[in-house]
Amino acid sequence: MxxxxxxxxxxxxxxxxxxxxxxxxxxxxxxxxxxxxxxxxxxxxxxxxxxxxxxxxxxxxxxxxxxxxxxxxxxxxxxxxxxxxxxxxxxxxxxxxxxxxxxxxxxxxxxxxxxxxxxxxxxxxxxxxxxxxxxxxxxxxxxxxxxxxxxxxxxxxxxxxxxxxxxxxxxxxxxxxxxxxxxxxxxxxxxxxxxxxxxxxxxxxxxxxxxxxxxxxxxxxxxxxxxxxxxxxxxxxxxxxxxxxxxxxxxxxxxxxxxxxxxxxxxxxxxxxxxxxxDPLTTQEQFELGYRDFLQAPLQPLMDNLEAQTYETFEKDATKYDQYQNAIRAALVDRVSDAEASTKTIVLMVVGAGRGPLVRASLKAAEECGRNLRVYAVEKNPNAVVTLSRLIKIEGWEDLVELVSCDMRHWDAPEQADILVSELLGSFGDNELSPECLDGAQRFLKKDGISIPSSYTSYIGPVTASKLYNDVKSYNDLSHFETAYVVKLHNAAPLAAPQPVFTFVHPTDNTDNRRYKRLVFNFSPDTGSALVHGFGGYFDAVLYKDIHLGIEPSTATPNMFSWFSIFFPLRTPIYVPAGALLELHFWRCVAPTKVWYEWSVTSPTVSPLHNPNGRSYWVGL
Amino acid sequence: MxxxxxxxxxxxxxxxxxxxxxxxxxxxxxxxxxxxxxxxxxxxxxxxxxxxxxxxxxxxxxxxxxxxxxxxxxxxxxxxxxxxxxxxxxxxxxxxxxxxxxxxxxxxxxxxxxxxxxxxxxxxxxxxxxxxxxxxxxxxxxxxxxxxxxxxxxxxxxxxxxxxxxxxxxxxxxxxxxxxxxxxxxxxxxxxxxxxxxxxxxxxxxxxxxxxxxxxxxxxxxxxxxxxxxxxxxxxxxxxxxxxxxxxxxxxxxxxxxxxxxxxxxxxxxxxxxxxxxDPLTTQEQFELGYRDFLQAPLQPLMDNLEAQTYETFEKDATKYDQYQNAIRAALVDRVSDAEASTKTIVLMVVGAGRGPLVRASLKAAEECGRNLRVYAVEKNPNAVVTLSRLIKIEGWEDLVELVSCDMRHWDAPEQADILVSELLGSFGDNELSPECLDGAQRFLKKDGISIPSSYTSYIGPVTASKLYNDVKSYNDLSHFETAYVVKLHNAAPLAAPQPVFTFVHPTDNTDNRRYKRLVFNFSPDTGSALVHGFGGYFDAVLYKDIHLGIEPSTATPNMFSWFSIFFPLRTPIYVPAGALLELHFWRCVAPTKVWYEWSVTSPTVSPLHNPNGRSYWVGL
Structure with missing residues (x-):
């Protein structure tokens, strides 16, 4: 019983x-x-x-x-x-x-x-x-x-x-x-x-x-x-x-x-x-239940076009769009004083508009604070554009929203934007190539224009996760050990607080998106010795000023389910004696057609470099 | 120039x-x-x-x-x-x-x-x-x-x-x-x-x-x-x-x-x-030159029949047969006093007679000390038996030597032997299944009979050998990392003195040939840290009393080239910090049709068990 x-x-x-x-x-x-x-x-x-x-x-x-x-x-x-x-x-x-x-x-x-x-x-x-x-x-x-x-x-x-x-x-x-x-x-x-x-x-x-x-x-x-x-x-x-x-x-x-x-x-x-x-399972927990400790390949949204089902899932994430709406409203109020509200029109461009949730959030934000908006909805996926054009008709947004079926990196914009709104973040922040896309888009952002998000930072921390390790190992090849996975970490023990890795700011003067970070994690002697199977990755994004969005455990936005964490495995688990330090190196590498990470541990023992030249795992530009 | x-x-x-x-x-x-x-x-x-x-x-x-x-x-x-x-x-x-x-x-x-x-x-x-x-x-x-x-x-x-x-x-x-x-x-x-x-x-x-x-x-x-x-x-x-x-x-x-x-x-x-x-290269060094750091699969003399070429090479090893001759002579003198020399006939059986070098050594020894000998030459390889029967005719040994074409483990001997002479040793002593063969042969050894060799011991020691490691790795599979190799170690650094592993004594009451040994190696702090790629294996055999034969470096018999050392690789090299201990476990496992080794390191770090159930490497019975 x-x-x-x-x-x-x-x-x-x-x-x-x-x-x-x-x-x-x-x-x-x-x-x-x-x-x-x-x-x-x-x-x-x-x-x-x-x-x-x-x-x-x-x-x-x-x-x-x-x-x-x-x-x-x-x-x-x-x-x-x-x-x-x-x-x-x-x-x-x-x-x-x-x-x-x-x-x-x-x-x-x-x-x-x-x-x-x-x-x-x-x-x-x-x-x-x-x-x-x-x-x-x-x-x-x-x-x-x-x-x-x-x-x-x-x-x-x-x-x-x-x-x-x-x-x-x-x-x-x-x-x-x-x-x-x-x-x-x-x-x-x-x-x-x-x-x-x-x-x-x-x-x-x-x-x-x-x-x-x-x-x-x-x-x-x-x-x-x-x-x-x-x-x-x-x-x-x-x-x-x-x-x-x-x-x-x-x-x-x-x-x-x-x-x-x-x-x-x-x-x-x-x-x-x-x-x-x-405690009864929350709605979010019930949703996540089937994904716990289940490895998924990360999206390749630049190379592949997302399917309707994927859009559908993400669009249900009310919390996320509420945060965007708050951020856009705050930006609009900063940009247009109450006195100018009726005369000034803000040019807002949603880059990567998908099936329109950010267009809706933008219009709602403008309505809330009584500001005038001209919206460009830029989307490269022709299938999403179909849905979006229908949405514009149904909602009667024809005078407010101009639909642009184009890759933001190559669009020849008819005017400069005051505000650029995007949701191109992956579980590890920059891993779906938000930096490269927004660097391309900032050509048509006014010099004093605002990007929402204005910055984002990846976080990483060592975990014991034997189930994930065995799942990766069961593929019986090297490349799966050099691949990052999207996964709802559950039967996984964090061994030290995650630390910031790479930060990207938009707009920026420096479009060199290569990065290198050396991280040192202190393991509490209380924990005793432990085995590190890999690293849990997260992000935190500043949408605008104090309005943020993220999945870094200590500051995670509650009730948001669009992102699970990311998992970077180690080819051989690393034993860390009680009270020892773990030294991790992380690189973001960029070549003309792809972006990839390499990673390696150098203390307490030395691992081989993972994923040299992106031989196993990369994101296409 | x-x-x-x-x-x-x-x-x-x-x-x-x-x-x-x-x-x-x-x-x-x-x-x-x-x-x-x-x-x-x-x-x-x-x-x-x-x-x-x-x-x-x-x-x-x-x-x-x-x-x-x-x-x-x-x-x-x-x-x-x-x-x-x-x-x-x-x-x-x-x-x-x-x-x-x-x-x-x-x-x-x-x-x-x-x-x-x-x-x-x-x-x-x-x-x-x-x-x-x-x-x-x-x-x-x-x-x-x-x-x-x-x-x-x-x-x-x-x-x-x-x-x-x-x-x-x-x-x-x-x-x-x-x-x-x-x-x-x-x-x-x-x-x-x-x-x-x-x-x-x-x-x-x-x-x-x-x-x-x-x-x-x-x-x-x-x-x-x-x-x-x-x-x-x-x-x-x-x-x-x-x-x-x-x-x-x-x-x-x-x-x-x-x-x-x-x-x-x-x-x-x-x-x-x-x-x-x-110094000019010695004859032995010149012979070995082409074999330095070159991995060879060990012989399977029980399952396979050796080729003429192999016999030829080994028969050239004069030092080895001199030692046997000395041992046999000493045993004969102990067994038969000078007074009995002309009346008593010793039954000597060469088990694994090959093409006859030990028969020759036995007869020479008897001649040297003036003892009478009746020799049985037992050999399982029918090809070697052909050569041996010719040798007996050529040398005119028909009255002294009886040729038996049979596996010693199954031979129904017509009488009991005083002395059993064999050369069934591999580079690691017991690795060519000398124990199993001699346990089979001791049925026809008198209770007070003598086995030459009377005992043998394997030795093992950790080595740095990056060339060997890379050669094993280049096969790109697990089984080569769980195989022992015969190799002339040259560009290999011994990191601690070899230690005894398994000893077998003949004749014996205990025919359980399974063994387990735990070994602890002290690395001199003077050496600094080092990397262990695997273990060099050797043997030393007591032929009779103080007459020994072996390749263990500190006591190796000079000018003998029949055996190179054996190399047991590690799947992942193990880093040993300056002054640390290395703990190695070694097993000899026996099943009805095969014998194999398993090995593992547990300190300073833990390796997986190598070769479980003899999945990669075994010697057939």
Missing amino acids: PLGQRAGDNSESRYAGCEILRHTDDIEEALSSSLSAGFDFIVLPLTNPEYRPSKNAGLVPPFCGSDLVFSSTQWSSHVVGKLSDWIDLDGDDDVARLDSELVLKKELSWAGHLSVQACLLPTPKVFGCANYARCVNQVLQGLGNMQVCKRDPISNRLLNDSWEWWHMFRTLCEYHSQLGVALDITASLPPASAIKRWIGEPLKAAILHTSAFLTNKRGYPCLSKRHQSLITMLFNHSVQVCCSCSLCFTFDHWTDNGNSQDPLILYRDYVANLYRKL | PLGQRAGDNSESRYAGCEILRHTDDIEEALSSSLSAGFDFIVLPLTNPEYRPSKNAGLVPPFCGSDLVFSSTQWSSHVVGKLSDWIDLDGDDDVARLDSELVLKKELSWAGHLSVQACLLPTPKVFGCANYARCVNQVLQGLGNMQVCKRDPISNRLLNDSWEWWHMFRTLCEYHSQLGVALDITASLPPASAIKRWIGEPLKAAILHTSAFLTNKRGYPCLSKRHQSLITMLFNHSVQVCCSCSLCFTFDHWTDNGNSQDPLILYRDYVANLYRKL
């Missing part, structure tokens, strides 16, 4: 599980009692823990229960396999090591046979997990669809950050896409920023131990505020919660007293309660 | 050059005077150093001389291009940076037009060379056959190891195979181990400054002992020397006095003298 239902949210996190701690052969009873306690799945030990191949040579492995007890649908939807806890592949004892290897492989093979969806690997006993990783890696090479999750405590071990344990393991396994992590949550929690790292990891499950709970005044289990917000964050990132009654005596105590109710019910109910208290 | 001639050695290092320091348009004079001073090539500035595109807009770049002065053969054999020294791509001045980029690209393009074989890039002005590397990297993507060498001083800069400068640059350029390094040698030299690192780098030239020289009693230039041994080492590793008169006033002084002789002649003569004092 799901924990609850949130409109539009079909994430796996609404299913909760229950860890079966003790080995049992009555697996039917184990499942049915857990289901009746409200859980959706059980984490089931696969083998009798007494079994050691070296002592039980020739024996059929004593797997718990039988594959015939459940149907394969039941196995796959209700059971997660748990490998033997005693497995230790990096100890000094040769016999124990070879026993461990054999049992690990037999259990994973058996789990595959059962068609369970996932298996939990025990937490390694020592830090150096090379041999453990080797055995799992061998299995991963030929694994069917099963997920394998390594358990690690979220709380730091003495002197050792558990993330480091996970990092060594998964690096040895080369970030295999079927290798995930399950975090054991007990009473103590690391700092918030150290927890946040995990969001960008392939975090599949959280094993919530009863020891993590406090007891409230009425004797019921409850979680601390910090634990509550952790669980809430996990729910919001599709992580499944699994309850584990590590204090087993409680269990015995309860049943001894003839109380047949599974004590985990109380914990499960508490968790369900937390789930039901989740 | 070459510096000298060494029999069999046709390396480039016998040609020396001369750096032209001052810009000149009379390039014909510059070349002819250098040739007449005995040099083979000149390093020529390509452009007037006053030229700045920002100040000389529209100007045809003032390249020195003209492409018509020399024929293209002259350009390619006698001229190395030198880029403008003032180029600074990582300074704060935007104008200087863009000027530098333009001139760098124009000069490299011009050098390509001239078809010179190589160009020297100036030493960067600051450590952070990201933008410099980006520009060079862009050019490298489309470069013809030209080599590009970055100049770096061999002496450490204040607080900064010049190797680090080089390392950042070439990593940004992704170890491009056309990017090399040229070291400026002046008076001060770093520690010997820091110098040794460079041998594994793509070191193409050494620019020997006159300031590196001392003056001897007679007023002639000479080098310190340390400088002499450096130059000798460079000669031995195909590095070209280029003299540079950094003390130019000397030059002026000489010519002013009407002395028309180029002062560099004295330096050139000194260098030529050093060249002529090189």
Whole structure:
């Protein structure tokens, strides 16, 4: 029974599980009692823990229960396999090591046979997990669809950050896409920023131990505020919660007293309660849901003509056009005093008018402040021009708006403009070549004319984003690692605040649009070490004076959905030790027919230069 | 005119050059005077150093001389291009940076037009060379056959190891195979181990400054002992020397006095003298010359039958058979006292007899010590058996030697052996499956019988070997990075002493031939930081008691050429900071039909596991 239902949210996190701690052969009873306690799945030990191949040579492995007890649908939807806890592949004892290897492989093979969806690997006993990783890696090479999750405590071990344990393991396994992590949550929690790292990891499950709970005044289990917000964050990132009654005596105590109710019910109910208290998804979140962590190629609006559907989506973004309308109004009021309002006519040119939303915003702004306007609507896409000409007729704008079917870079304007309005920005600001277009258009802007936007700045920051990294890697070629993607970053952990990269001002005297920026990011020592899979890119644009528009997280315009962030991947993820600096270099390069970025990291380690000469990714002029 | 001639050695290092320091348009004079001073090539500035595109807009770049002065053969054999020294791509001045980029690209393009074989890039002005590397990297993507060498001083800069400068640059350029390094040698030299690192780098030239020289009693230039041994080492590793008169006033002084002789002649003569004092190549070195740094797939002697040519080569290795003969004789004397010598007959089985060299060695040993022998010569290759049966007839060994055409693992022996003699060792000891073969053969060895060899151990050590790395990389697939190669390591720098990996003893009670070893290498802080491209593998075998045979460098058997070392590459080279530890894991894995190695580094950074399940490289059983 799901924990609850949130409109539009079909994430796996609404299913909760229950860890079966003790080995049992009555697996039917184990499942049915857990289901009746409200859980959706059980984490089931696969083998009798007494079994050691070296002592039980020739024996059929004593797997718990039988594959015939459940149907394969039941196995796959209700059971997660748990490998033997005693497995230790990096100890000094040769016999124990070879026993461990054999049992690990037999259990994973058996789990595959059962068609369970996932298996939990025990937490390694020592830090150096090379041999453990080797055995799992061998299995991963030929694994069917099963997920394998390594358990690690979220709380730091003495002197050792558990993330480091996970990092060594998964690096040895080369970030295999079927290798995930399950975090054991007990009473103590690391700092918030150290927890946040995990969001960008392939975090599949959280094993919530009863020891993590406090007891409230009425004797019921409850979680601390910090634990509550952790669980809430996990729910919001599709992580499944699994309850584990590590204090087993409680269990015995309860049943001894003839109380047949599974004590985990109380914990499960508490968790369900937390789930039901989740904030409902906003309209924007519901819209974005299907795009989360989904890589898209950026638009090439100069080389390609946008389709009606694309215009339709963007035109729905009311917030964006409200901001433009505010900016245009403010510019008009600055440009024409109240006294001149009835006599003076402002020449406003919308360059890249599309199907007309900025023309409408301009006319509305003029109406609001009672200024006279002559509008030129310049658009290069002949298909959009058709719609726009119809719009002008329908709205009766024939006397106000002149339609120009032309590329702004080559238009021979009949007069100079007071105000140039454009919306040519990409997720990274200049990446759809707004600078080159507006440099071409400023020929017909009066010397003291105004460009809206008047400037824009790109921002960039390092992120952990293992899902994106694996998606890029799955293309199995270099060029996808040297391409920027438009993506709604969700299961991605920002590791430092984004910093400004390139700024473009309009109009400008300097039309050299090549840029180079060196950025140094400080990683908070609180975070611990982390892995950088790439960089999230954003922009902020000044439309006019204090009216801005943007997606840079700290200043993002609310309720605007026209832009997702952009993601620049790294060919090899870069490990940044706790408290270290990350040095990034970013270039904007320009050639006669194209513009492209190159990027590289030089600290803490050196990456190769990405995308030399725009060999993999470029935007056509 | 070459510096000298060494029999069999046709390396480039016998040609020396001369750096032209001052810009000149009379390039014909510059070349002819250098040739007449005995040099083979000149390093020529390509452009007037006053030229700045920002100040000389529209100007045809003032390249020195003209492409018509020399024929293209002259350009390619006698001229190395030198880029403008003032180029600074990582300074704060935007104008200087863009000027530098333009001139760098124009000069490299011009050098390509001239078809010179190589160009020297100036030493960067600051450590952070990201933008410099980006520009060079862009050019490298489309470069013809030209080599590009970055100049770096061999002496450490204040607080900064010049190797680090080089390392950042070439990593940004992704170890491009056309990017090399040229070291400026002046008076001060770093520690010997820091110098040794460079041998594994793509070191193409050494620019020997006159300031590196001392003056001897007679007023002639000479080098310190340390400088002499450096130059000798460079000669031995195909590095070209280029003299540079950094003390130019000397030059002026000489010519002013009407002395028309180029002062560099004295330096050139000194260098030529050093060249002529090189030790002549030994027979073994001459044999190995053609195999230096040349990757070969290891033999698969179990799956494939060796060819006559291979037998022929190995049979020539007198040292090896002498050692076997000594070992067999010692074993015979131990086994049969002088008193029993005439009555007792020893059963000796040569398993893997090939074309008979070990049969011969056995019979010789018996003759030397006057013991009686009955020899079984077991060989699985039917072609070798043909040769062997002829040999027995020719030598008249019919009464002494019984020929068995059979795989030793499946032979049903008619009696038990006193001594089992084999030569099944690969470069890495067990890598040609000696353990599996001898485990099969020990069925017919008496309980107290002797195996020659009685044990063998593999050794491994980290190396810098950029040439090998680039050769592996040029295959452009994963599997070549997960394969071991037989190779005569020459332009490779060992970074720490090799350590023992796996030992096999024969006969043995334990026929489980799986192995796991964790190795920790200490890098001397004297070395500075270094890059590990992979691991050199060796073996040492105890034939009998104190008689050993092996290629582990510190104990290698002299004058033996049957084995080159083995090279295990890393998919991504690993940077080891000065004084850091390197942790390596090595596994020998066994399945019913094959044996393979897996390997991985876990410190200072973590590599993926190489060759899981033997997916890329294995030896068939």
